[in-house]
Amino acid sequence: MKLSAPILSLSISGLLLAHSTVGYELSSINQTVDDLGIEHVTYQQRYQGVPIFGGQVKWHHNQATGQRFVTGQTSTTIAATDVTTTPTLSADEATVIAQGLANVETTVRKQNFYLFNPRLLNKLQTDTYTLVWEIELYQSDPLFHEYYYIDAQTGALVYQIHGVQHAITRQIYDCSYFDGNCYIDSTDPVTGYTYGRSEGQPARGDNPYWYIVDSLTDTDNLYDNLGNVYNYYLTKFARNGANGNHGMGDGSNFAVADTTGLTYIDYYSLEADSCPNAFFDGVGSMHYCDGYVTNDISGHEYAHAVNYFSILDANGAPAGLSYTYEIGALNEANSDVFGEALEYYVTGANDWLIGAELSTGALRSMSDPTTYTYTNEDGDAIPYPDRYNSENLYCGEGDSGGVHLNSSVVNKAAYLMAMGGTFNGCTITALGRDKEEAIFYRAQTTYYTTTTDFNQAYTALLAACADLYSNTDCHEVQKALLAVELDQAGFCSGEAAVVPDCASVDATPTITSVTSDTANGYYKLGSVIDIDVTFSEAVSGDVTVTLETGQTDRSCSFTAAAETTGTCDYTVRAADTSSDLTVNSITGTITDSSGDAVTATTPTTNLAANHAIVIDTTKPLVPTKLKIYTSPHHNKRIKTINPSTFKKILKAQSLKPYFIWAKVADAKHYYVTFSNKPMTRAKLLNSKNKRTQNNLRGTVAIRNKKYYLYMLLQDRAGNRSKVKTLLTYKAE
Numbered sequence: 001m002k003l004s005a006p007i008l009s010l011s012i013s014g015l016l017l018a019h020s021t022v023g024y025e026l027s028s029i030n031q032t033v034d035d036l037g038i039e040h041v042t043y044q045q046r047y048q049g050v051p052i053f054g055g056q057v058k059w060h061h062n063q064a065t066g067q068r069f070v071t072g073q074t075s076t077t078i079a080a081t082d083v084t085t086t087p088t089l090s091a092d093e094a095t096v097i098a099q100g101l102a103n104v105e106t107t108v109r110k111q112n113f114y115l116f117n118p119r120l121l122n123k124l125q126t127d128t129y130t131l132v133w134e135i136e137l138y139q140s141d142p143l144f145h146e147y148y149y150i151d152a153q154t155g156a157l158v159y160q161i162h163g164v165q166h167a168i169t170r171q172i173y174d175c176s177y178f179d180g181n182c183y184i185d186s187t188d189p190v191t192g193y194t195y196g197r198s199e200g201q202p203a204r205g206d207n208p209y210w211y212i213v214d215s216l217t218d219t220d221n222l223y224d225n226l227g228n229v230y231n232y233y234l235t236k237f238a239r240n241g242a243n244g245n246h247g248m249g250d251g252s253n254f255a256v257a258d259t260t261g262l263t264y265i266d267y268y269s270l271e272a273d274s275c276p277n278a279f280f281d282g283v284g285s286m287h288y289c290d291g292y293v294t295n296d297i298s299g300h301e302y303a304h305a306v307n308y309f310s311i312l313d314a315n316g317a318p319a320g321l322s323y324t325y326e327i328g329a330l331n332e333a334n335s336d337v338f339g340e341a342l343e344y345y346v347t348g349a350n351d352w353l354i355g356a357e358l359s360t361g362a363l364r365s366m367s368d369p370t371t372y373t374y375t376n377e378d379g380d381a382i383p384y385p386d387r388y389n390s391e392n393l394y395c396g397e398g399d400s401g402g403v404h405l406n407s408s409v410v411n412k413a414a415y416l417m418a419m420g421g422t423f424n425g426c427t428i429t430a431l432g433r434d435k436e437e438a439i440f441y442r443a444q445t446t447y448y449t450t451t452t453d454f455n456q457a458y459t460a461l462l463a464a465c466a467d468l469y470s471n472t473d474c475h476e477v478q479k480a481l482l483a484v485e486l487d488q489a490g491f492c493s494g495e496a497a498v499v500p501d502c503a504s505v506d507a508t509p510t511i512t513s514v515t516s517d518t519a520n521g522y523y524k525l526g527s528v529i530d531i532d533v534t535f536s537e538a539v540s541g542d543v544t545v546t547l548e549t550g551q552t553d554r555s556c557s558f559t560a561a562a563e564t565t566g567t568c569d570y571t572v573r574a575a576d577t578s579s580d581l582t583v584n585s586i587t588g589t590i591t592d593s594s595g596d597a598v599t600a601t602t603p604t605t606n607l608a609a610n611h612a613i614v615i616d617t618t619k620p621l622v623p624t625k626l627k628i629y630t631s632p633h634h635n636k637r638i639k640t641i642n643p644s645t646f647k648k649i650l651k652a653q654s655l656k657p658y659f660i661w662a663k664v665a666d667a668k669h670y671y672v673t674f675s676n677k678p679m680t681r682a683k684l685l686n687s688k689n690k691r692t693q694n695n696l697r698g699t700v701a702i703r704n705k706k707y708y709l710y711m712l713l714q715d716r717a718g719n720r721s722k723v724k725t726l727l728t729y730k731a732e
Contacts, residue, residue, distance in 0.1 A: 023048050024076065026057070029316045035238075036467055038062045040446060044314045045074040047115055048085045051314035053134070053149075054120035054322065054451035060463070067540075071460050072449040075117055083115065083129045087152035094133035097155050098148035102137050106144055109283070110136035112315065116149050116158055120451045122325040122401060124492055130158050138163065138283055145282045162323050162400055163282030170226050172197045174219050176207055176290075197223050218293045225298035225342075232299070232345045233306065237441055242305035243318075249284040250309075250318055276360070280304035282323070294357040296350070299342025303335040310445040319450050326453050326490075328403030333410035334444055336366060341437045350433075352415055366415045369408035384408040387424060388454060388485040389497035409484050410457065414440065416480035426483035426502035429476050431469075439464045439477060458486040462593065471595045478593075479505050509592045510536045513605035514545070514583045520612040522666075522717035527572045529613060531556060533586060538562045539598065541590040545570075548584050549615060550577040562593065578615040582608040616666070616717035622724045623661035623694075623711075630654040632697060643726040650729050655700040657729060663694050664713055671712040674698035674729070679710040681723050700731040707731075 026043040033039050038060060045055030057072035089097075091111040099106060112134040118125035131152040138145045145163030150156070174195040175182040184196030191208045194201075197219050206216035233239040242248035275289035278297050286301040304320070313319035321331040336354050344350040353362035365371050369384035370392070376382050377396060385392040388409050394402035416423060417439065420430030439461055446467075447460035458481050465474040481487065482500040489495040517530045531545050539560050545568055546555045554576060556568035585601040607613070628638040628650070638652045643661070659674070670691045671684050700707060707729045713721040 050085045053114040053116045056449040071447045094150040098135035106137040106139045109138050170199045221293040229302045243309045248305045295343040296339035300335040300339030303338035325401035329406040332407035337414045337440045366411040386412045388490040393491040395492040413480045413484045424483045426479045428479045511603040514603045514607045522614045524717040524719050525617045529570045534565050543588045546584045580608045581613040619719045620713040620715045620721050625662045627660045629658040657698045660695045666715040668716045669714040676707045
């Protein structure tokens, strides 16, 4: 199964070592073991003690399978001379600047100190760092929620992120009363109608005011919807409220146990500039304009709250996916998924249309995004994109960088997971809604960080599937993600699109070839031969390569970590032999990213097909026959002897005997000398004694003195025989 996004196979010590560059550190901010027994540790990256905004990684360890991997992103591009970590502005001074930009009365919720790199939010941005104060400002009435990133040196605005994002103690505030205030459990003495509805109070019925157009019962509808969405998360995922603590408040502006602390219906003047719309305020309340209290929109806004409490910032506080560019688009898509999930949970059916019950019609389609359009800066109607490389993908600054406009890419993938279908050359078998929802829920609650983008979501969604379901199911998930091109760089990057290779997803990984960087030739005892194994796709696991090396086969091993090629070294040992080295088998627990195992143990192309490597550890033997003549012309044969058995002194009149011996197979060099002096191995190996021909002309300088014919053989592998005295010669 193909995996384009990298997954690191690291221990915690390896993870920390990988970020041990001078000045950097990773500090743990959260550690849990989930109900599947998988350990998760969240780390915040810091530079010289200052947290890097969005620099977070999550280390995951499945003790049952031994699998370890990392999600998230960090940065290592800071140079010590490029940025200072000492501010000249205080947090309070930065707050004054932020409040001036807001130009409304607000409450300061956070003052955080960061090194800020916009590329961690949008990979198309410049890779620069600024020391900033993050100032979070919030006001519930009128609603205002923004994050300002103020340069801690100059006071300039570096970046701005919207906090408003377009259980059960329900607090339904009704803001439709003509005075513009919001009321709960408050009865109008004139009409007798009770505005707002708290937990346990009776239904309020139709709102009596004439300007209520689209829905007279939004208060009761929202009360019911919040009960339904609370029960959905409780029964599906054992989640007790958006915050996991009965409600959706964070304990600062809104009570923890309340849902939603200040959830209210905006019918009239209070949010006139925001209507028609519905949104989560990014703190603890949801807002609905007239007629927007539908199942899917209620589920959508509540999902923003779940996201907010599921993903922590550098200080371990709730943060959610940053609401900007494709990170924000992933946030919106996630809410669309759970909006449709709630619709199905309540009604037993869903139409995959966001806001289909609105009087103005649906806003987006998950099944076919291109059937709906958005309006760009030029006033053109542009179909929503259904692929990451679609030319309809929005690359501008509006809509917070296209958080709604580009969410349709992930929406299409979610639809394909649940319902199946053929798209962009990929055919996906439906998993059903339950599995699709569970995968998205686990991805956001377990694997997403504050800056997870489309490419990282690709990895996270696959990891979530692998935790929950079979390889077969995860094949379909990956094909859905490939079909919408989440593994690619995307249209806005300017990189060329690649046709999705969904066919390889269903294929079992194979061993395609074995080769070597070692040169062709002969190799002896102690030689080290490089063995390279190539797989049809990235695999992980411990791999053992067994080679055919004679009576005892030898092996070498390596560990692959999401790699297509692995390497090990075979060291030649005593008695090894092979006329053309080949691999007998490749074994081990070797799986692709979906857990599909390599089943074939022999490669498609073996080592012998592309290399000629001879293993020879046998020492060559001296010749078994030696002929002696009086001259190189073979004028007169003095004697033919068997060097291995000849013991006597050979006596002859010739002062220049000519020796010819039988050629020895595989002999590359004959080290031979005819001398009346003792000969050591070192002296014999002198280059002047090296011959490639099987003959030698001897010279007797002194009669009646004993001369010896010494020989040592070296074969093509470099093996050498012992020094042999082939004969003793004496001329009288």
